[in-house]
Amino acid sequence: MSEKTIESDGKGFLVLLLPISFLIIFVVATWRIWLALILLVLAFNVWQLYTWQKWCQKVNPIFHQLIRENQGKITPMDLAIKGNFPGERAKRYLDTKASEFAASTVNSEDGSKVYQFITASTLGSILDSSEPPKQLESQPVVTQQALPFLVPPTPQPVLQELETEPLPQPIQEEAKKPLEKQLMFGSLIQSELAKRLNVYSSTVYKRRDDPDFPEWSRTKDPDGVAWKYSRKTKEFFPADEGKS
Incomplete structure (x- = not known):
């Protein structure tokens, strides 16, 4: 190997070594700052989650009332108007509830999303509504001319007997x-x-x-x-x- 080759390889190694060395020195000197930033981000996320859960607890009674009044159907607009808060928050809340209770969503004619909760x-x-109507059993009609010796009984409304059964x-x-x-x-x-x-x-x-x-x-x-x-x-x- 010639001296020129060794010299060029050494220069290339120094070019890579210098940035790595500066990076190591920078991290060692500022690791406390980076750790504080990471802890600050984690604390902020935990605080956001806590405030969201507290807000959801206040909205739950409104949600339950609308579900009762609308037979399980609700839209983000209904919840936003009833609770007097932004529609984006209402949509996020309903998405959470839909995932929790396995609710279905249907797009209405105007394009808005309707959440259907089964109660x-x-x-x-x-x-x-799906109960089939009760069919009365067909009774053979016997006329007095065919059986003159039979006395026809007093007619009783069958439907009334079913209702009072x-x-x-x-x-x-x-x-x-x-x-x-x-x-x-x-x-x-x-x-x-x-x-x-x-x-x-x-x-x-x-x-x-x-x-x-x-x-x-x-x-x-x-x-x-x-x-x-x-x-x-x-x-x-x-x-x-x-x-x-």
Whole structure:
């Protein structure tokens, strides 16, 4: 190996060694500053997480109220208006809740995102709406001319017998719960009221728009409470609270 080659290799090594040496000296001299910066960033992130959790605890009652009023459906705009805070925060909050409760999201016609949370009330409404109508068994028609020796019985409305048929024992026990416990949110859905009145859900559905529904429900209610139906909320409210 010639002297020129050795000299060029030595210069190249020095070119690499000098920056590395300066970097090592800089890190040794300023490591306390870098450590303080890292700890400051970690403390800031922990503080942000803590303040977010505290804020979520304040928003939870508003969220639960909207879920109850809107049958499990909510948009970031609804939450932002109700809580009087920015829409970006409302969207972040709903994304967190959707991940926590496995909620589904649907895009509305105007392009906004709607969050659908499945609750016991919405699930009961879905089951009520999917309940197949009870079909009456076909009875053979026997005329008096064909069998003159038979006396035709007094006609009894079959539908009325179905409506007044006692419900199974678990449903009767459910109807015996105190009214204060059943009215935890101030109203009952169709399936809950049917259990309380000891009738089928389809019976409540057919009678809910009748003018005499409050009086009819009063005769069925174990506490003598009259009920009225709200088309807006699809729920039932006591028509005369305070009476028994």
